[in-house]
């Protein structure tokens with residue numbers, strides 16, 4: 489069931505960091521997310537990274553003393569993460585080659601209520617076919633009051649709607665089928681959790697393929713996004729949204 493995801497990300501693993509970070513808008517969104525994760529997770533906590541990829545989030549968080557258990561289906565992506573762990577001599581990241589829908593197997597290893605929190609950044613949950621099973625297992629793995637932060641690719645992206653080309657329910661990236669969630673639809677899959685907040689990201693910030701390339705303007709639009717990220721209706725209208733739940 490996860491073979492397509494594995495193959496696609498294995499193939500793009502070597503160039504992944506460069507492809508993501510070469511674009512200013514993506515970089516700004518990435519820094520915003522790191523800042524947000526560091527506001528939510530603290531030194532010495534044990535936190536699950538779901539769809540960790542090459543460790544773009546895991547490495548900076550581990551360097552701040554947060555203990556990371558990183559999960560991904562792609563061996564290629566995990567291989568890059570392993571290289572970084574060796575390079576920076578990081579001791580507080582553990583890796584499991586696992587699909588997000590299969591994290592119930594972590595209960596046997598770590599036990600129930602063993603994690604202070606979990607996060608999943610830049611869309612791994614959009615390509616997880618078994619969200620209900622995942623939600624159930626995550627609830628078991630988290631300690632009471634444990635946090636879950638996820639950035640999800642949004643079906644209600646303002647820019648596409650203004651172009652009269654709204655995103656459909658499903659999309660394809662190479663061979664991977666993924667689902668665009670509306671914020672409400674996503675929240676419904678996590679009924680056991682309590683919602684802390686929702687934020688929009690990439691609302692007016694031009695996306696990588698945009699014709700807007702002026703860096704000054706991009707920085708101004710990013711500041712505007714930061715200002716309105718928690719405000720109605722903009723929090724529902726970014727290219728992605730961040731959900732922040734607790735158990």
Ligand SMILES: C[S@@+](CC[C@H](N)C(=O)[O-])C[C@H]1O[C@@H](n2cnc3c(N)ncnc32)[C@H](O)[C@@H]1O
Nearest residue numbers: 497539540541544560561562587588610612616
């Ligand atoms: C777009 S990358 C994001 C990686 C990282 N979180 C980041 O911000 O750079 C998506 C990653 O999630 C992984 N992934 C996608 N769907 C997954 C699933 N259902 N289970 C586990 N990993 C998944 C992919 O292999 C890939 O490494």
